[in-house]
Amino acid sequence: MKKLNIVFFGTPDIGLKSLEHLHNSNKFNVQAVVTQPDKPSGRGQKLTPSPIKVFALEHDLPVLQPKSIRKEPEIIEALRKLEPDFFVTFAFGQILSQEVLDIPKYETINLHVSLLPKYRGANPIQRAIMNGDTETGICTMITELGLDCGDICLKEPIEITPNMNCVELFEICASHSPKLLEETLTGIAEGTIKPQKQCENGICFADKLSKEECKIDWTKSAREIHNLVRGVYKCPGAFFDYKGKIIKVMKTEPLNEQAEGTPGDFIRFSKAGIDVKTGNGVLRLIKVKPEGKGEMPASAWANGLH
Secondary structure, three states, rough: OOEEEEEEEOOOOOHHHHHHHHHHHOOOEEEEEEOOEEEEEOOOEEEEOHHHHHHHHHHHOEEEEEOOOEEEEEEEEHHHHHOOOOEEEOEEEOOOOOHOOOOOOOOOEEEEOOOOOOEEEEOOHHHHOOOOOEEEEEEEEOOOOOOOOEEEEEEEEEEEEOOOOHHHHHHHHHHHHHHHHHHHHHHHHHHOOOEEEOOOOOOOOEEEOOHHHEEEEOOEEEEHHHHHHOOOOOOOEEEEEOEEEEEEEEEEEEOOOOOOOOOOOEEEEEEEEEEOOOEEOEEEEEEEEEEEOEEEHHHHHHHHOO
């Protein structure tokens, strides 16, 4: 079979391994990359390209950066002239119009990091951990106009271990995605994969995270707070207020004990960390990041409180 012509749509680094795999494979020809415009970053607010754009430029791949692809006919026309076999989307960050979806010879394939129809939307990895799920996965689907509602091509389950954080799960999903994408693209082109409609049972949505959700509510159980901490680890991070300062919590451990007092009370300090009374159980803070400082052991932060 001749090489399949691919246009890759993506922005964050979760898609890098997939783009690299498609680019290096003798089965595919990556014609171009479509990614979000450069955005201000860091203290100097310097315009910074997406990780996908950086890879594309390093490998001499043409780059298109629409502000809103549905409203930019010159971008659409440029894509049409490529006459691609497939569009591949992986965390691109914009909604495609039907006009764009109709361009490829075969389909627009989206890789989504959940087992659809569960966790349609923007933050499926974080939501799965926050909800205490023990399994998630990745799947490929035919992109339609609705939100992650297209027919499913292939699925692969992935275990969520009790202390896994969202960054670790991102990495696992990223590393498993290239093989699933390759199998999907070749299977669709060869007619060996017949996409299946999503079942109507189990539909739920992974809405964007709000800052309010990331603030720790000490009246919740130790396990629920632990799941929040690992679910939003570094993106954007769980936090609480202490004497007017924001303290981000980076690592925790639920303890198998109860304690007297009010939820939020510091009940014990040790080299292992700070133990906090919750609505149900005790949570040990192991690593924190105080406002204006770097990440540190919670015991070191406690020592600084005198």
